[in-house]
Amino acid sequence: MAKKKNNPPPRRPAGSRGGLHSLALVFSVVAIGLLVTAPSALIILFVGMAPTAVAIFIDRDPQKFASISVAAMNFAGLSPTLVDFVLGAASFSRALELVSNVFVLVVIYGAAAVGWVLVLALPPAAAIVLGVITDSRIQALRKEQRQLIEVWGEDVAGPKARLEG
Amino acid sequence: MADLAFEHEIEERSAETGSSYADDAVGRGVSALDGRCDVRPDQPLPGLSTFSVQAFVAIDRNDASQQMYALITDPLIPFRLNVFGQARDLGDVSVVKPVQWGSVDWPHTQRRETMLLLQRPPGEPLMPSIDGQIRPLKVPDITKNLIVPMVALLSALADQRLVHRNIRPTNLFRAGSDGPITVGEFYSTPAGFNQPSMFEPIERAMCPPAGRGYGDSADDLFALGVTALFLVLGRNPVAHVDPETLLARRVVMGSYAALTKDHKPPGELAPVIRSLMHDRPSDRWTIEDLSRWVDSGVAVQATPITMVRADRGFEFANGRHHTRRALALAFGKNWQAAREVVLTDAVERWAERSIEDRDLSQQIVACRHSGSSGPRMISDDLLLARTIIALDPEGPLRFRGLSIMPDGLCAMAALTADDTDMSAAFSEMISSQLMEFWLEHQSRSSSVAVIGKSDAEKLLTYLGKSGPGFGIERGIYDLNKGLACQSPRFKHASVVHIRELMETLDAGAKKGEQQLDRHVTAFLGARYSGSIDSELKEFSAARSGEEALLAQLKIFAAVQFKHGPRELPNLAALIVNHLDILLAPYRNIDLRQRLHGAAERAAPTGKLPELLGIIANRKTLNADKKRFDQARRNYRECERQVHVQEDARERTADRSLMVGRKVAAYLSTCVGAAVVVMVVLAGLG
Numbered sequence: 001m002a003k004k005k006n007n008p009p010p011r012r013p014a015g016s017r018g019g020l021h022s023l024a025l026v027f028s029v030v031a032i033g034l035l036v037t038a039p040s041a042l043i044i045l046f047v048g049m050a051p052t053a054v055a056i057f058i059d060r061d062p063q064k065f066a067s068i069s070v071a072a073m074n075f076a077g078l079s080p081t082l083v084d085f086v087l088g089a090a091s092f093s094r095a096l097e098l099v100s101n102v103f104v105l106v107v108i109y110g111a112a113a114v115g116w117v118l119v120l121a122l123p124p125a126a127a128i129v130l131g132v133i134t135d136s137r138i139q140a141l142r143k144e145q146r147q148l149i150e151v152w153g154e155d156v157a158g159p160k161a162r163l164e165g
Numbered sequence: 166m167a168d169l170a171f172e173h174e175i176e177e178r179s180a181e182t183g184s185s186y187a188d189d190a191v192g193r194g195v196s197a198l199d200g201r202c203d204v205r206p207d208q209p210l211p212g213l214s215t216f217s218v219q220a221f222v223a224i225d226r227n228d229a230s231q232q233m234y235a236l237i238t239d240p241l242i243p244f245r246l247n248v249f250g251q252a253r254d255l256g257d258v259s260v261v262k263p264v265q266w267g268s269v270d271w272p273h274t275q276r277r278e279t280m281l282l283l284q285r286p287p288g289e290p291l292m293p294s295i296d297g298q299i300r301p302l303k304v305p306d307i308t309k310n311l312i313v314p315m316v317a318l319l320s321a322l323a324d325q326r327l328v329h330r331n332i333r334p335t336n337l338f339r340a341g342s343d344g345p346i347t348v349g350e351f352y353s354t355p356a357g358f359n360q361p362s363m364f365e366p367i368e369r370a371m372c373p374p375a376g377r378g379y380g381d382s383a384d385d386l387f388a389l390g391v392t393a394l395f396l397v398l399g400r401n402p403v404a405h406v407d408p409e410t411l412l413a414r415r416v417v418m419g420s421y422a423a424l425t426k427d428h429k430p431p432g433e434l435a436p437v438i439r440s441l442m443h444d445r446p447s448d449r450w451t452i453e454d455l456s457r458w459v460d461s462g463v464a465v466q467a468t469p470i471t472m473v474r475a476d477r478g479f480e481f482a483n484g485r486h487h488t489r490r491a492l493a494l495a496f497g498k499n500w501q502a503a504r505e506v507v508l509t510d511a512v513e514r515w516a517e518r519s520i521e522d523r524d525l526s527q528q529i530v531a532c533r534h535s536g537s538s539g540p541r542m543i544s545d546d547l548l549l550a551r552t553i554i555a556l557d558p559e560g561p562l563r564f565r566g567l568s569i570m571p572d573g574l575c576a577m578a579a580l581t582a583d584d585t586d587m588s589a590a591f592s593e594m595i596s597s598q599l600m601e602f603w604l605e606h607q608s609r610s611s612s613v614a615v616i617g618k619s620d621a622e623k624l625l626t627y628l629g630k631s632g633p634g635f636g637i638e639r640g641i642y643d644l645n646k647g648l649a650c651q652s653p654r655f656k657h658a659s660v661v662h663i664r665e666l667m668e669t670l671d672a673g674a675k676k677g678e679q680q681l682d683r684h685v686t687a688f689l690g691a692r693y694s695g696s697i698d699s700e701l702k703e704f705s706a707a708r709s710g711e712e713a714l715l716a717q718l719k720i721f722a723a724v725q726f727k728h729g730p731r732e733l734p735n736l737a738a739l740i741v742n743h744l745d746i747l748l749a750p751y752r753n754i755d756l757r758q759r760l761h762g763a764a765e766r767a768a769p770t771g772k773l774p775e776l777l778g779i780i781a782n783r784k785t786l787n788a789d790k791k792r793f794d795q796a797r798r799n800y801r802e803c804e805r806q807v808h809v810q811e812d813a814r815e816r817t818a819d820r821s822l823m824v825g826r827k828v829a830a831y832l833s834t835c836v837g838a839a840v841v842v843m844v845v846l847a848g849l850g
Binding site for chain 1: 810840844
């Protein structure tokens with residue numbers, strides 16, 4: 001009976017989820033800090049970071065670049081409210097007041113939306129830039145081949161690999 | 166040397182004025198040897214002509230008193246070029262000396278012929294024809310004016326390892342009736358070629374003129390004996406006997422007895438003639454014996470031959486043959502019938518019972534076995550040829566109608582070249598190593614064996630290679646230095662010298678004639694001083710027109726470099742017409758154009774080695790090849806890179822999504838971090 005081969009488990013790409021882990025670490029440190037200094041601030045933190053939770057949930061990319069992007073912007077939008085709360089009257093009622101304030105939420109969620117905008121807008125821009133780079137390199141290589149043919153004749157292309165056009 | 170353009174000049178003028186130009190040339194004489202002498206086509210010399218060469222008056226332009234004559238040779242027959250050169254150093258002996266040889270544009274034939282310029286002998290031939298009659302010469306006259314100068318001549322020839330082989334009354338000259346006798350020329354044909362067979366020893370007389378062989382002084386002494394007999398009798402003693410019958414008689418009776426059957430020489434000269442005409446070369450008088458007789462007047466006669474004669478003759482071809490040689494002769498002349506006979510045991514039984522020679526019988530049986538020197542299969546022809554050698558070991562090689570002395574292979578090869586059957590028989594004879602078998606049956610070493618072995622080995626080597634420049638043609642030109650090139654394209658010119666051949670090829674190139682055929686390549690290979698075998702092999706192995714043309718250029722360049730002429734403009738122009746093909750191996754287009762220009766500039770000088778240096782410069786070619794290979798690798802690498810980039814372009818959508826999101830993540834992280842830091846700092850401040 002043939003011996004069954006033990007296939008090694010598929011390796012995860014290096015650095016995959018690394019950014020997300022760093023973000024989670026930062027988030028945990030902030031959460032623990034808030035728990036110690038101002039526990040009621042955790043309400044603002046959890047309500048404010050809801051877009052990030054949604055992004056992590058819907059992002060199927062193993063490297064979670066979209067989630068990182070949304071999380072970073074989301075936290076940037078949350079940070080003014082959170083700093084004001086911790087340095088000011090950090091009470092439970094004040095926390096509920098802030099999370100029910102539409103303007104505060106618009107700022108926080110708007111920042112997360114900017115993260116989404118970046119995630120959606122940058123790939124097409126990158127496609128245009130990469131296309132231009134590739135075309136210019138191909139043109140340079142074809143030019144070099146044409147110069148070789150001018151110097152050495154068609155035979156330099158070999159019997160099968162003649163330059164097309 | 167006559168002007169090369171003569172041939173064309175004749176053609177052009179003949180077209181204009183019929184044959185008047187040739188007539189003019191006959192009348193005013195033909196300039197020869199770079200204008201040093203005039204040959205008079207209207208003044209033939211019948212007494213100095215033979216059936217193969219025509220003699221004409223020649224006049225030295227610088228010294229009209231010098232008596233000379235010119236021999237126009239037959240282009241199919243090789244002249245003795247090596248002898249022609251060596252005979253100038255013979256010293257003060259009574260023989261016609263050579264002056265110069267070269268080509269002459271001959272109006273009688275309207276072609277270029279090979280001409281031998283010789284000192285003209287005094288007077289007329291001693292006998293006008295071989296069957297003519299003269300007043301018999303007295304014995305003292307023969308002794309003083311023939312034998313004495315002949316001893317000096319034959320000694321001088323022997324010192325130079327030369328033989329005359331043309332001693333006969335019609336080739337002896339003297340002014341008046343009692344002057345010294347001068348021996349005529351012996352340069353214009355192969356040794357013994359012009360001799361009537363009765364002047365040749367039996368074994369050589371059994372061969373046609375071309376196969377009689379180089380011979381040695383013993384053959385000259387035999388001819389001297391017969392000549393003395395003719396002169397002392399004043400006529401041919403066997404004029405009424407046809408050569409075949411005479412040969413048969415000589416085989417049975419011995420040469421002296423056969424020739425003196427009806428007319429005996431005077432008593433004081435008879436033992437001398439008998440000793441000179443001895444049929445066994447080893448017992449024949451030597452030059453020393455003759456000299457001793459001249460000095461002392463005492464003739465110690467050679468031992469007579471004791472011929473073994475069978476009691477019962479071997480019945481074959483309507484005759485009874487009582488001796489080994491007679492039977493061998495009959496077998497050689499009746500080849501087809503003899504082939505049937507040797508397949509039976511009749512010959513060995515005859516040898517054992519009638520000749521009572523058990524050794525001969527065993528030798529005949531051994532002919533059926535290949536042995537150490539023979540081919541694996543013994544054909545019927547070879548069996549018969551071997552049997553004939555066993556019967557007559559001193560006789561010639563006989564093979565399917567050929568009869569050749571071993572030292573006569575060279576001339577025979579040349580003269581059988583045109584006859585398909587004879588040429589095939591000759592090649593088969595050489596390939597079957599009959600010469601080795603002949604050598605094994607010789608009881609003593611001789612110059613005949615040495616020359617024969619050397620020539621046969623050369624021919625065997627050339628026959629083993631079939632390409633142009635080799636084969637039997639190469640053997641023919643290698644062994645016959647005085648043979649004109651037999652190529653059909655030289656029908657208008659007899660070309661013996663390699664330089665002349667190049668000049669003629671150059672003239673032909675103007676008319677677009679084909680340059681190299683089997684004869685021309687073989688001629689060049691044989692006459693080149695050194696070896697151009699590698700170039701010939703390259704030509705032979707050429708698989709494309711380009712390779713053949715380049716090999717041809719290499720051959721011509723090598724020959725021109727060593728033998729001239731200095732300029733071959735038409736051949737160079739022909740080469741330049743094919744530069745595109747010849748320069749095809751060069752890959753660099755710019756280099757090719759530069760070489761093209763250089764070759765076109767060099768062509769008018771007619772220097773083919775220079776042209777070859779431009780077209781086939783190995784160093785340049787190798788450098789070009791290396792650079793081309795590098796360029797090819799670069800091209801392939803570019804192609805690979807293009808494919809890589811094209812693959813990348815196809816994957817742009819995936820890559821751009823990944824890259825864009827990554828950039829978005831980094832950008833967001835940086836912006837976010839900056840905002841947080843600023844907010845914290847602002848809050849704390």
